Amino acid sequence: MATSSDRVYRQIHERILSGEYAVGARLREGELATQFGVSRTPVRIALQRLVNDRLIDFTAHAGAIVRGYADAEMVEILEIRALLEPQGARLAALNRKQEHLDELFDLCARMEKLGDRNDLDFSKIAPLNNRFHQVLLDASGQRQLLVVTTSLIELNNVVQSYRKFARADVDRSFAEHRQLAKAVERGQSDLAAAIMLAHVHAALANFKMRIGAP
Amino acid sequence: MATSSDRVYRQIHERILSGEYAVGARLREGELATQFGVSRTPVRIALQRLVNDRLIDFTAHAGAIVRGYADAEMVEILEIRALLEPQGARLAALNRKQEHLDELFDLCARMEKLGDRNDLDFSKIAPLNNRFHQVLLDASGQRQLLVVTTSLIELNNVVQSYRKFARADVDRSFAEHRQLAKAVERGQSDLAAAIMLAHVHAALANFKMRIGAP
DNA sequence: TATGGAATTATTGCATACAATCTGGGATAT
DNA sequence: ATATCCCAGATTGTATGCAATAATTCCATA
Structure with missing residues (x-):
C-alpha cells in the first residue's frame, strides 16, 4: 500500500517505538496532519490502527495519547x-x-x-x-x-x-x-x-x- | 462512547459473528453508510477497527471482505x-x-x-x-x-x-x-x-x- | 483569595465533494 | 477466435467545511 494513511501510520508507529513520542504525549490530529503534509483524514485512520496495536489510548472527543504500560x-x-x-x-x-x-x-x-x-x-x-x-x-x-x-x-x-x-x-x-x-x-x-x-x-x-x- | 462510528462498529461486528455477513462477503462503505444512516466517514473508522479484530480483510482500493479462517x-x-x-x-x-x-x-x-x-x-x-x-x-x-x-x-x-x-x-x-x-x-x-x-x-x-x- | 460558573477556544466527529484507483466489458487488431 | 488495450462505471482515498463536544480561561461572587 502506498496510501497516505499507511505512510503516516508507519511514521507515527516508528516514532512511538523509538521514544520520540514519549508515553503520555498527546497526539493531535491537526498537528500531525500539518507535520506530514496531509489532511486529518488519513491521520485519523493511522491513529485508529495504532489503537489496535495498543500503542495509543483513544477516547472520543478527548484525543489520542501515547499509551504506557505499568x-x-x-x-x-x-x-x-x-x-x-x-x-x-x-x-x-x-x-x-x-x-x-x-x-x-x-x-x-x-x-x-x-x-x-x-x-x-x-x-x-x-x-x-x-x-x-x-x-x-x-x-x-x-x-x-x-x-x-x-x-x-x-x-x-x-x-x-x-x-x-x-x-x-x-x-x-x-x-x-x-x-x-x-x-x-x-x-x-x-x-x-x-x-x-x-x-x-x-x-x-x-x-x-x-x-x-x- | 456514543459516537456513530462506535454504533456502526458494534452492529457490523455483531452481524459478522452471527453469520449474517458471511465469510467472503464484500462490505462496501457506501452500502453500509446508507444502511446505517450515516456517512462513509464513521463506516471507515468502524471497518478499520474490524481489521484489527481480524474479522475482515482490507486492501487499499479493493475494499473489505469478511475474513474466513482455514x-x-x-x-x-x-x-x-x-x-x-x-x-x-x-x-x-x-x-x-x-x-x-x-x-x-x-x-x-x-x-x-x-x-x-x-x-x-x-x-x-x-x-x-x-x-x-x-x-x-x-x-x-x-x-x-x-x-x-x-x-x-x-x-x-x-x-x-x-x-x-x-x-x-x-x-x-x-x-x-x-x-x-x-x-x-x-x-x-x-x-x-x-x-x-x-x-x-x-x-x-x-x-x-x-x-x-x- | 478561593471558588464556581459561563463564555471562549481548541479539538475531535461527521458529512460532503472531489481525486485516485481498480474492475469489467467491449472494440479492435492480430 | 483470441488477446490486448482502452474507456466507463464503481469504489475507495483524501481534503475541506461545519457541527458537537471537551478543555480552558476569565470573571463574578462569596
Missing part, C-alpha cells in the same frame, strides 16, 4: 510470551527453512557486533532482538502464533527502562540467541523450547529485579 | 488457547472475586438449560460459552491475558461448523465448565488449569475429527 502489565506480557514463544521455538526447529536460519545467524552476528562496543546502544540492539524473535515465530509456520506474539514483543519496546541491561545480561542473552539458532538448525525441538523458556524467564527475572518486585 | 488456522488458534487459558484458569482460582463466581455458575446454569432441549441452538449457546471463558480470564486478574485471549475466542465463532457438536460432546463440555467453576471457587489452581487444558484439547480433538485431520 510494570505489572509488562510482567504480564512477558509471562504470556513465556507461554507462547517456547512453543514457537519448538515448531521452528521442526519447520524452519534455510532462509530462516540465514537470517537468524545474521541477526546473531549483528547483535554480537553491537555488543562488543563499550557503550551499548539499545536503540539499535532492540529492533534486532525483536526481529530475531519474529523470525523464529515465522519459522514455526504458525501464522496465528506469529501475529499474536509479534504484537506482544513490540509492546516490550514501549517501556524504555526495559532496554537497560547490565553487560553480563546482554552477553548471556546473545549467547542464548545463538544456542537457539543452533538448536533450530539441528531440529532439536525440545532443546529449542527449553532455551526459549529460559530466555524469556531470564528477561522476566531481570525486569522484576529492576523494578524491585517481590 | 481449518488449519482454526487449529492454530485453539492450540494457542490451549497454552494461554490453563494459565488463566490457574490464576482465576487464586484471584477470583465473588462476582466472578456468581456469573460463572449463572452461565453454567443457563447453558445447561439450553442443553436440555432436544434441538441444540448453538447461536444461543456459543455466546454464553464465550462469556464463560472471558469471565474466567477476567477473574485471573491478568488484564493482558484477557485482552489477548478474548480476541482468539471470538475468532472461533466465525467458523460456523465449529459450533456443531454432538450431544455427548456438549454434555461433556458443560460438565467441564461446572467442574472448572467449582475448582475456581475452591481455589484449586492446579486442578482448574488441568481441567481447562483438557477442555480446550477436547474441543481441538473434536474439531480435528470433524475436518478429518490426521
Whole structure:
C-alpha cells in the first residue's frame, strides 16, 4: 500500500517505538496532519490502527495519547510470551527453512557486533532482538502464533527502562540467541523450547529485579 | 462512547459473528453508510477497527471482505488457547472475586438449560460459552491475558461448523465448565488449569475429527 | 483569595465533494 | 477466435467545511 494513511501510520508507529513520542504525549490530529503534509483524514485512520496495536489510548472527543504500560502489565506480557514463544521455538526447529536460519545467524552476528562496543546502544540492539524473535515465530509456520506474539514483543519496546541491561545480561542473552539458532538448525525441538523458556524467564527475572518486585 | 462510528462498529461486528455477513462477503462503505444512516466517514473508522479484530480483510482500493479462517488456522488458534487459558484458569482460582463466581455458575446454569432441549441452538449457546471463558480470564486478574485471549475466542465463532457438536460432546463440555467453576471457587489452581487444558484439547480433538485431520 | 460558573477556544466527529484507483466489458487488431 | 488495450462505471482515498463536544480561561461572587 502506498496510501497516505499507511505512510503516516508507519511514521507515527516508528516514532512511538523509538521514544520520540514519549508515553503520555498527546497526539493531535491537526498537528500531525500539518507535520506530514496531509489532511486529518488519513491521520485519523493511522491513529485508529495504532489503537489496535495498543500503542495509543483513544477516547472520543478527548484525543489520542501515547499509551504506557505499568510494570505489572509488562510482567504480564512477558509471562504470556513465556507461554507462547517456547512453543514457537519448538515448531521452528521442526519447520524452519534455510532462509530462516540465514537470517537468524545474521541477526546473531549483528547483535554480537553491537555488543562488543563499550557503550551499548539499545536503540539499535532492540529492533534486532525483536526481529530475531519474529523470525523464529515465522519459522514455526504458525501464522496465528506469529501475529499474536509479534504484537506482544513490540509492546516490550514501549517501556524504555526495559532496554537497560547490565553487560553480563546482554552477553548471556546473545549467547542464548545463538544456542537457539543452533538448536533450530539441528531440529532439536525440545532443546529449542527449553532455551526459549529460559530466555524469556531470564528477561522476566531481570525486569522484576529492576523494578524491585517481590 | 456514543459516537456513530462506535454504533456502526458494534452492529457490523455483531452481524459478522452471527453469520449474517458471511465469510467472503464484500462490505462496501457506501452500502453500509446508507444502511446505517450515516456517512462513509464513521463506516471507515468502524471497518478499520474490524481489521484489527481480524474479522475482515482490507486492501487499499479493493475494499473489505469478511475474513474466513482455514481449518488449519482454526487449529492454530485453539492450540494457542490451549497454552494461554490453563494459565488463566490457574490464576482465576487464586484471584477470583465473588462476582466472578456468581456469573460463572449463572452461565453454567443457563447453558445447561439450553442443553436440555432436544434441538441444540448453538447461536444461543456459543455466546454464553464465550462469556464463560472471558469471565474466567477476567477473574485471573491478568488484564493482558484477557485482552489477548478474548480476541482468539471470538475468532472461533466465525467458523460456523465449529459450533456443531454432538450431544455427548456438549454434555461433556458443560460438565467441564461446572467442574472448572467449582475448582475456581475452591481455589484449586492446579486442578482448574488441568481441567481447562483438557477442555480446550477436547474441543481441538473434536474439531480435528470433524475436518478429518490426521 | 478561593471558588464556581459561563463564555471562549481548541479539538475531535461527521458529512460532503472531489481525486485516485481498480474492475469489467467491449472494440479492435492480430 | 483470441488477446490486448482502452474507456466507463464503481469504489475507495483524501481534503475541506461545519457541527458537537471537551478543555480552558476569565470573571463574578462569596
